[in-house]
Amino acid sequence: MTKEDVKKIVLNIIGEIAPDEDLTQVKSGLRLRDQLELDSMDFLDIVMELRKKYGIEVPEDDYSRLESLDSCGEYLHPKFMQKGVALA
Amino acid sequence: MERTTGSIDGNHYETVIIGAGMSGLAAGIRLAYFGKNVLILERHNAAGGLNSFYSFQGRKYDVGLHAMTNFVRSGTKGTPLGKVLRQLRLERESFDLSEQKGSRIIFPGVELQFNNDFELFESEVIRAFPHEKDNFAKLIELIRSFNEVALDNEETSARVEIAKIIKDPLLIDMILLPLMYYGSAQENDMDFSQFVVMFKSLFFEGFARPFEGVRQIIRVLLKRYKELGGQRKMKCGVKQIILDKDQVKALELDNGDTITADKVISSAGLVETLRMCSDHPTTTGNDNIGRISCMETTTVLNKEPSEFGWEDTILFFSDQAKAEYACPKNLVDPRSGVVCLPNNYQYGEGRTLEEGFLRITALANFDKWTQLPEEEYQASKKEWHQVLLDKALHLLGTKTIQDVQPHVITTDIFTPRTIKKYTGHLAGALYGAPHKTRDGRTPIKDLFICGTDQGFLGIVGAMLSGISMANLHILQPSS
Ligand SMILES: Cc1cc2nc3c(=O)[nH]c(=O)nc-3n(C[C@H](O)[C@H](O)[C@H](O)COP(=O)(O)OP(=O)(O)OC[C@H]3O[C@@H](n4cnc5c(N)ncnc54)[C@H](O)[C@@H]3O)c2cc1C
Numbered sequence: 001m002t003k004e005d006v007k008k009i010v011l012n013i014i015g016e017i018a019p020d021e022d023l024t025q026v027k028s029g030l031r032l033r034d035q036l037e038l039d040s041m042d043f044l045d046i047v048m049e050l051r052k053k054y055g056i057e058v059p060e061d062d063y064s065r066l067e068s069l070d071s072c073g074e075y076l077h078p079k080f081m082q083k084g085v086a087l088a
Numbered sequence: 089m090e091r092t093t094g095s096i097d098g099n100h101y102e103t104v105i106i107g108a109g110m111s112g113l114a115a116g117i118r119l120a121y122f123g124k125n126v127l128i129l130e131r132h133n134a135a136g137g138l139n140s141f142y143s144f145q146g147r148k149y150d151v152g153l154h155a156m157t158n159f160v161r162s163g164t165k166g167t168p169l170g171k172v173l174r175q176l177r178l179e180r181e182s183f184d185l186s187e188q189k190g191s192r193i194i195f196p197g198v199e200l201q202f203n204n205d206f207e208l209f210e211s212e213v214i215r216a217f218p219h220e221k222d223n224f225a226k227l228i229e230l231i232r233s234f235n236e237v238a239l240d241n242e243e244t245s246a247r248v249e250i251a252k253i254i255k256d257p258l259l260i261d262m263i264l265l266p267l268m269y270y271g272s273a274q275e276n277d278m279d280f281s282q283f284v285v286m287f288k289s290l291f292f293e294g295f296a297r298p299f300e301g302v303r304q305i306i307r308v309l310l311k312r313y314k315e316l317g318g319q320r321k322m323k324c325g326v327k328q329i330i331l332d333k334d335q336v337k338a339l340e341l342d343n344g345d346t347i348t349a350d351k352v353i354s355s356a357g358l359v360e361t362l363r364m365c366s367d368h369p370t371t372t373g374n375d376n377i378g379r380i381s382c383m384e385t386t387t388v389l390n391k392e393p394s395e396f397g398w399e400d401t402i403l404f405f406s407d408q409a410k411a412e413y414a415c416p417k418n419l420v421d422p423r424s425g426v427v428c429l430p431n432n433y434q435y436g437e438g439r440t441l442e443e444g445f446l447r448i449t450a451l452a453n454f455d456k457w458t459q460l461p462e463e464e465y466q467a468s469k470k471e472w473h474q475v476l477l478d479k480a481l482h483l484l485g486t487k488t489i490q491d492v493q494p495h496v497i498t499t500d501i502f503t504p505r506t507i508k509k510y511t512g513h514l515a516g517a518l519y520g521a522p523h524k525t526r527d528g529r530t531p532i533k534d535l536f537i538c539g540t541d542q543g544f545l546g547i548v549g550a551m552l553s554g555i556s557m558a559n560l561h562i563l564q565p566s567s
Contacts, residue, residue: 018174020165037165041175044559048122060564 001080003073009080010072013049017042028069050076055083100348101127101319103562104339106326107355109137109511110547111539113309115353115554117176120318122563127349128318131325131342131512136306137355138511138518138540139547147443149386149500151510153302154428154447155295155402157270157286158548159185159204167293168548175555182308186433188295188401193262194483195406200262204294217259227253231292236284237544239527239560246283247276261411266290266404268413269426269449271545273378273519275414281526282543289546295401297433299441305547326356329365329535336534353557355539355550357513358521358530365532378517379415381504383452385473388497389444393429396492398446398484403427405483416453420472425450427480443497448476454504454516469501519545528557536561 007028014036015023021036032038043063050056056079058066065075103119105112108130119126134140139152158168162180173180190203198216202209210228214221227250235241246264254260264278267286272278278286298304313320328340329352338348354361359373393399406412406424413424428447431440450472460468478489486492504516513520524543528536536557544553 016177019179020163020170020174039166039171041171041555041559044564045175048563052122 001077003077006076006080007069007073009054010046010066010069010076013046013053014038014042017045017049026069028073031067032069033067054080056080099346101125102349103127103351103353103558104129104347104349105353105355105538106361107137107539108132108135108320108322109355109539110139110305110309110550111542111554111557112137112353112355113306113313113554114172114176114551115355115538115558116318116320117309117313117316118555118558119562120313120316121177124562126318127347128313128320129324129326129339129341129347130320130322132510133323135310135320135322136302138507139302139550140306140510141301141303144500145498147388147498148301148303150301150303150430151502153297153547154426154430154449155188156183156185156297156305156548157289157293157295157546159187159294159296161204168289168544168552169293172548172551172555175559176309176312176551178308178312184298184300184304185296186299186435186439188297189399189432189434191295191402191404192400193266193404195258195262195411196409198258198262202291204296206292209291213259217256220254220256220259223254224259231284231287234281234284236281236288238281239556241281241526243523244280246278246280249280250283258409261406261409263287265406265411265413265424266426269404269424271519271549272413273380273517273524273540274522275379276412279524279543282545285544285549289549295433297430299433299435299439301430302547309551326354326364329361329532331366331532334532336532351534351536351562353528353536353538353554353561355537355554357517358525358537358541360512360514361535361537362530365535373521376521376523377514378520378522379454379515380413380518381415381452381454381507381516382449382518383420383457383469383472383476383501383503384447384449385476385499385501387446387448387473387477387499389446389492389495390497391444391495392440393431393444393446395444396484396486398429398486399432400427400429400484401432402429403480403483405479413451416451418453419456419468420450420452420475422450422472422475422479425476425479427483444495446477446480448480450476452504454508457503457505457516458508465503465505469503473499473501513540528561 047058102125105128116128160167193200200212271286325342330338338346362372426449430445507516520540538554538557542553
């Protein structure tokens, strides 16, 4: 599992939460909020889906670490490694 | 600290939701989706609450639904409808929404048209009130920039705030009347945040209706809840919320059973819920019981309304320049109200409702209606139906009732008594308590309010309320 894989996972989750968003142009270095119409309810859902699907916990104080795909990769990668999530 | 999860001897739930109305169902879907062990308890045999439907003499009637407010076209983001669909993981198409044809606000000597394109309303205001052009633009700017859904907004009078910008009292009343009718629990005014919620949902957004009416929405919600494993018991009211100090201990049901839950979300109303609590006197919240109730009559016709020349979707009317939105002294106050023609939506080729419907709503006095002996109650229903029908025909431009009478198949009427019966709202209060608990908290730990008395109203609003309360009080705190 690489950071790129983690970004893909996050992008897939966003695709499920917000099927009406076009995700093909998302730049991984830019804030998700600036590129997509995502509000705090949607960010909560990203956190909730990470827990539901992968058992990964993101405490409220760390929500800001999910602001771009790159920062998601950085922040979540160690958590995924720790969980030993295998990619199908 | 970890709380107990899962079901203990089949009678323990992580969350119990009181009420299978729009807000309870939406909250239930959120919780079931995230794997919570959740149970919805509903006193009636049908789901939907205020927005339900019933069959009478083989005919299906909608209660509530005139128009689903908050309609936006696909692709418009960041509005309540889009949020609800995302949060419930529902496809927009599942609601099968069709847009209104057009609506009017009618006051003596002046009317304003509006539809789902805000430009029409804007141009109408400027046409009828040219001297208020700049002020109206200022009001729009204020509304656009206002965060009406913040859960910590202070309660302020919409009338006072609007009067700081708009000077013509007639325009103020013409803007307020439809918004009060579709969502104010206060007499002749509303909370400013609520005003902004309603303004956006009627004028920036708009009206739509599923071809099959409200049952389409209820069906979708029930199916979603079920497929996620949510549990529901109908004809199973909550009689008492048993407390242990200031914490929920158990729920006693109408049938005598008890159920325990970590947390309870109630859509039964703020005062109604507090009075269910074992240690609360029956006078709790006496000063926060809504006074706004209504009667509605439905006339079923064997013709499409358009064949009578009636093209409107919704009409909001007032006979007086100073509109009255208050508990009437008599049984009914016919001086203002709402006329709804559910046939007049753009359902598309080949889709016309089987019959014509003309629905009229006016404010009514709960005490007066409930004091009537049965015989007089029935007679008064008929009498007021006729008064309101005459009124509506006049507004719609039909000169004599004889033009319409031969086409009437049947009529049905509900009163404040009916509202109380089907929603449990004290005093048959249409929009619940005048003072809301916007963050859903109650003095009791683990007991929360969603729906009408949290303060997001309407079908979409109620769903958003259930979602927000489930997120805030159940899903989020575990971190
Ligand atoms: C006449 C009328 C017309 C309306 N028209 C429209 C419209 O055209 N468009 C629109 O968008 N909105 C409309 N609304 C508003 C909309 O109906 C409400 O805002 C919304 O349905 C409220 O949902 P809710 O879940 O908060 O509450 P409710 O619908 O009141 O649901 C509460 C549920 O709790 C149940 N309950 C209460 N006490 C108990 C208990 N002790 N135990 C178990 N269950 C209990 C009740 O039976 C009920 O099913 C209308 C409302 C009315 C009354």
